[in-house]
Amino acid sequence: MPMRPFLADHAFDDDVVAAMGIAFDRACRAFAxxxxxxxxxxxxxxxxxxxxxxxxxxPDKLYETVRRWATxxxxxxxxxxxxxxxxxxxxx
Numbered sequence: 277m278p279m280r281p282f283l284a285d286h287a288f289d290d291d292v293v294a295a296m297g298i299a300f301d302r303a304c305r306a307f308a309x310x311x312x313x314x315x316x317x318x319x320x321x322x323x324x325x326x327x328x329x330x331x332x333x334x335p336d337k338l339y340e341t342v343r344r345w346a347t348x349x350x351x352x353x354x355x356x357x358x359x360x361x362x363x364x365x366x367x368x
Contacts, residue, residue: 277304278297280297
């Protein structure tokens with residue numbers, strides 16, 4: 277799946293876009309994602325963009341960053357921006 281549609285508001289060199297594209301394609305295949313409108317697809321693209329913005333250029337490392345994020349047991353579900361309240365944590 278092409279990465280370019282997710283880059284509308286971002287500016288990267290062609291080599292960085294190529295690296296992100298490789299990582300994104302690998303992530304989409306690994307997680308069986310085929311719909312660019314799917315929330316999970318959008319979140320994975322955003323995570324790759326965030327990693328590239330920190331200076332990462334290696335497609336394998338970009339992929340590993342998103343794979344580790346996506347497989348964390350404590351990661352919030354895609355689209356869930358609210359912090360999770362832990363047992364015993366009361367907020368008023």
